[in-house]
Amino acid sequence: MTFSICARESYTNEDGDEHDRFGVAVTTRLPGVGTLCPFVSENCAVATQSLVNVELGRRGIAYVDDGLAVEDALEALLNADEGAPQRQLHGVDADGSFAFSGDECGDWYGHRRDEHYTVAGNLLTGESVIDTTAETYESNAVHETTDDTSGSPRTGDGPDPFAKRLIDALAAGDLEGGDKRDGLTVQSAAVIVETTEEYDVTPPYNNLRVDATETPISDLRRTYELAVTGYEDTLERYEEAYEEDSLDEVSE
Template sequence: MTYSIVARDPDNGHLGIAVASRFFAVGGIVPHIRGGIGAVATQAFVNPLNGVDGLAMLAAGQAPEAIVAELAARDEGRDQRQFHMIDATGRNAAFTGEKCIDWAGHLVAENVSVAGNMLAGPQVIAATLETFQKTAGKPLAERLLAAMQAGEDAGGDKRGKQSAALVVYRDQDYAWLNIRADDHADPLDELRRLYAVAGERYLHVAETMATRERPSGMIDRREIDAKIAALEAARLAEGRPSASFATPLKS
């Protein structure tokens, strides 16, 4: 009922997951990430503990292949499960149970894996992986969105569309970006709109937030406010409308 991509940007170590499904609020149960540790997507007849415990095992230093084997071995429902993961160094592994609803399977490549079940066919994950690999050099979030759209264009979830999510972590304990379309006629298009909205202000504010290395973050906000104002002025000068549905700011 779902397909997802789990990836690491080798240039900066950022981790990301994108997922789409004909299922409500898929972003609430599939993606699990810890900055500097790893990322796990758990789906099909979903077992959320594969995400929670998978991350804990990655944090303890276990290899993805060993974790996948251990999580599958302990779960009597393994034949209906699907999950895949990557660690902070790029090692990855995947599992697709024998009773996952056709079409179901996964592909694992350097710094990325794609997995899906109840899909239109193997071309869905093949197109997702190919597009991700072809977009190397672009921001991770944009690569993930493009890859998921390629999977959708190749057939996606054979039942249709309902929800999607995109989560990106840098090296902190909180997400750099976490956007979801929980119940939408075209959830991937909605994710692209939300990403555009994030680019208008949110992602710039995110640069000011506290980190372990800078526990106070950026205290003087004048620099970031000036950058946001300049971007807004450029958008207005070009006649481009905001991607946001927010009401105008009150004076």
């Protein structure tokens, strides 16, 4: 099942501080993909799919957080996994990327690896799904540049949030054909983003899932838009409470 993108962006914010952000976006023709495939920390992003072994994601993140390079971490896990020929595993950290597609994955399967992102999928309509996802992300990527947006909510004229751009890449791959199993109508999608930059209030649109629907990409996009609106409305209403860190400042 599944196609997904893992990506890293390094950037300098308007205060001159350097940061990394990591994210995964994924969709499949099965329910609950957000509970199985994407794993993200402020140090790396990993996706585990095909015949899913969630421990590859959990332990991969933990190993990178402990200091291993993503390539070393994921290769070590696959070497110890008897089911490796049926797995897809890919990810990025601050220094590079890794992608693996076992030779027993379902056709069409494959991956595309770049220094700052990876895309992988199986049971797809064709290779163009992977290429289109990657090229759509590349056309909007923000890497080794200045992002002059700031604050909670965001202000400034910088790029769209990372989560939105990952959803856009996923949507492009889906329009290209996506998962080929037309007979499976219950689908799901998810996006998760972590960053080394601290926010006064963590944006909720950086961790979203649509667990069971027949229109996963459009539903994920709509969920993202509602999360942004709700976040901004909440901050506007409860600004004093957040500043004072006290519910005594809440107005009805």
